[in-house]
Amino acid sequence: MSTTAQHLQKHRQRIIETWMKNQLTDAALRDDLMSNDELRSQSDELLTALLRAFNSGNFDDVYSSDYDQVIEILNDISITRARQGFSPRETGQYVISLKKAVNEVLEEELKDDPGALYQETRKTDSVLDSLSMITFETFIKGREEVIFRQTDEINEISTPVIRVWDGILALPIIGTLDSARTQIVMENLLQEIVNTGSSIAILDISGVPAVDSLVAQHLIKTVSATRLMGAECIISGIRAEIAQTIVHLGIDLSNIKTKATLASALQLAFSMTNVEVRKINRNAGFKLMK
Amino acid sequence: MIVMTKDTMQIVREQDVVPFRNRVREYAAKIGMSLVNQTKLITAASELVRNMLKYANGGKVLIEIISKNAQTGVRLTFIDEGPGIANVQQAMQDGFSTGKSLGLGLPGTKRLVNEFDIKSTLGEGTTVTVIHWKNGR
Numbered sequence: 001m002s003t004t005a006q007h008l009q010k011h012r013q014r015i016i017e018t019w020m021k022n023q024l025t026d027a028a029l030r031d032d033l034m035s036n037d038e039l040r041s042q043s044d045e046l047l048t049a050l051l052r053a054f055n056s057g058n059f060d061d062v063y064s065s066d067y068d069q070v071i072e073i074l075n076d077i078s079i080t081r082a083r084q085g086f087s088p089r090e091t092g093q094y095v096i097s098l099k100k101a102v103n104e105v106l107e108e109e110l111k112d113d114p115g116a117l118y119q120e121t122r123k124t125d126s127v128l129d130s131l132s133m134i135t136f137e138t139f140i141k142g143r144e145e146v147i148f149r150q151t152d153e154i155n156e157i158s159t160p161v162i163r164v165w166d167g168i169l170a171l172p173i174i175g176t177l178d179s180a181r182t183q184i185v186m187e188n189l190l191q192e193i194v195n196t197g198s199s200i201a202i203l204d205i206s207g208v209p210a211v212d213s214l215v216a217q218h219l220i221k222t223v224s225a226t227r228l229m230g231a232e233c234i235i236s237g238i239r240a241e242i243a244q245t246i247v248h249l250g251i252d253l254s255n256i257k258t259k260a261t262l263a264s265a266l267q268l269a270f271s272m273t274n275v276e277v278r279k280i281n282r283n284a285g286f287k288l289m290k
Numbered sequence: 291m292i293v294m295t296k297d298t299m300q301i302v303r304e305q306d307v308v309p310f311r312n313r314v315r316e317y318a319a320k321i322g323m324s325l326v327n328q329t330k331l332i333t334a335a336s337e338l339v340r341n342m343l344k345y346a347n348g349g350k351v352l353i354e355i356i357s358k359n360a361q362t363g364v365r366l367t368f369i370d371e372g373p374g375i376a377n378v379q380q381a382m383q384d385g386f387s388t389g390k391s392l393g394l395g396l397p398g399t400k401r402l403v404n405e406f407d408i409k410s411t412l413g414e415g416t417t418v419t420v421i422h423w424k425n426g427r
């Protein structure tokens with residue numbers, strides 16, 4: 001058994017207590033996200049695994065199999081914390097406060113032998129620093145997963161196809177129309193055209209902040225695809241400033257039916273499908289009855 | 291010419307485009323640029339940053355608020371270390387594209403902004419500078 005491991009094993013309980021105390025006194029800790037009991041059992045599990053790894057005498061390579069279990073537990077903790085909304089600071093504190101607790105015990109144990117103290121703390125510090133780094137890396141990976149999932153969700157919710165009238169579909173597009181979004185918009189639209197047998201689709205771009213040549217190309221592609229399905233496409237919601245930039249850029253939308261507002265696009269769609277929407281003069285009817 | 295604020299942004303992937311554009315919009319709004327001019331500027335910025343990503347694998351952009359002859363404006367400098375452009379004059383023509391695209395990015399950008407300058411050296415990279423004044427046409 002390595003001497004470091006022996007020292008630490010002997011004071012296992014004290015390490016846990018100090019570590020818990022360190023964590024709980026850190027003002028940043030979110031007791032709303034995790035109960036003390038949970039924290040204790042998590043910390044206990046990690047310390048057990050860590051002492052077992054120390055026991056192997058390997059203090060150089062945390063990526064070796066000696067540390068498999070430690071890293072597994074740590075990864076689990078970081079990913080969970082990332083999802084639960086812990087801050088990087090709170091997550092980082094977890095390993096850092098363990099390092100403090102370990103150092104305190106070693107200092108106490110080896111206070112008469114500075115040389116040995118230096119040797120031992122150097123070994124444990126290097127391991128705990130590496131573990132700290134791993135915790136961060138995993139934490140960030142966890143956060144990125146959250147971001148990717150949200151991106152997917154945003155893509156899903158922001159491209160609804162609405163049946164505004166029999167045979168008329170409307171697609172409000174909000175945000176930037178990049179290649180991935182265009183793909184989703186196009187798929188949803190073509191699918192709905194088939195499902196509903198619609199003959200007109202209105203693409204409303206009021207919520208698109210800028211139309212550059214890439215966005216324009218995507219719009220043109222979507223219109224072409226709609227036509228191939230035997231339906232017609234109207235682009236609405238072209239704001240004044242967008243109209244000006246399109247003209248300066250030199251993008252030719254003359255083959256595409258465009259309207260300033262969704263209302264006027266709908267009106268055009270009505271006339272194309274021979275639908276008439278009129279105001280009924282109720283007063284006139286009333287008079288007639290009298 | 292006086293430079294009042296200076297900011298740089300690294301552009302390395304597609305996801306950097308929207309935050310970059312928003313940053314440009316912030317600066318333009320800060321100096322009180324009209325909505326039409328803001329939209330022209332960010333559309334130009336969008337074109338140039340996409341070129342940088344598509345043809346040069348990214349680069350960096352300098353965003354500055356500048357002042358000259360009692361005019362305030364935004365200057366954007368797009369710097370990449372990509373392959374460079376063999377024939378700049380040709381690249382500036384409407385419809386010229388080596389990327390099977392519309393070929394409107396560079397000439398369109400030139401029409402959108404008040405001042406436009408492009409320098410490119412084969413094998414070294416490309417630098418495009420645009421200025422749009424607060425009260426630009």
Ligand SMILES: Nc1ncnc2c1ncn2[C@@H]1O[C@H](COP(=O)(O)OP(=O)(O)OP(=O)(O)O)[C@@H](O)[C@H]1O
Pocket residue numbers: 213214337341342345346370372373374375381382386387388389390391392393394395396397416
């Ligand atoms: N930063 C750059 N580095 C290298 N080559 C470039 C760069 N920017 C533009 N080019 C070259 O100049 C050509 C014209 O660019 P431009 O932006 O006008 O058109 P495009 O990107 O091909 O099409 P569009 O912008 O309309 O989608 C490009 O096809 C490319 O060959």
Ligand SMILES: [Mg+2]
Pocket residue numbers: 337340341394395396
């Ligand atoms: Mg381009």
